[in-house]
Amino acid sequence: MTRTTPPPSQEQSGANPGGVGCDEGGSGVHTITSQGGKATVRYGSGGVCLISAVPNQGFTASTTQSAPDTLTVTFAGDRHRSEITASTVPxxxxxxxxxSF
Known part of the structure; x- marks a missing residue:
């Protein structure tokens, strides 16, 4: 028996992966590092899209994107939080x- 699994929804896979406006224009793919981990994003003509969010040991990653032009990746640990915000505006x-807390 073969089962086909649908692709993950945007909520499951992160913020706007490969979304509209990220494939063309903009400054392309960039990796931003922090104490909690690193995020790789693509800047396109229509917004910013998450490629990957990799937490360092002891941290978890979460993403939020309320508009196509701004993406926030948060790495949270027991006593530290790193927040990376990528934007296309201006x-x-x-x-x-x-x-640290």
């Missing part, structure tokens, strides 16, 4: 916020 850029 130009392709990324910022990293490190918080």
């Amino acid at each position: 130009s392709d850029r990324a910022s990293v916020r490190e918080t």
Whole structure:
């Protein structure tokens, strides 16, 4: 018996993977590192898309994207959180916020 599994939904696979507007234009693929892990994103003419989010040991990864032009990847550990925000507004850029508690 052969079973076909449907592809994961956007909620399961992360924020806008290979989404509309990410395949053309923009500055392409970039990897951003933080204490909690690294995120690889693609900047396209219509937004920013997640390629991968790889947490370091002791961290978990989560993503949020409320609009095509801004993506946030959060790596959370017991006593530290790293937040990477990639955006195409006003130009392709990324910022990293490190918080220890």
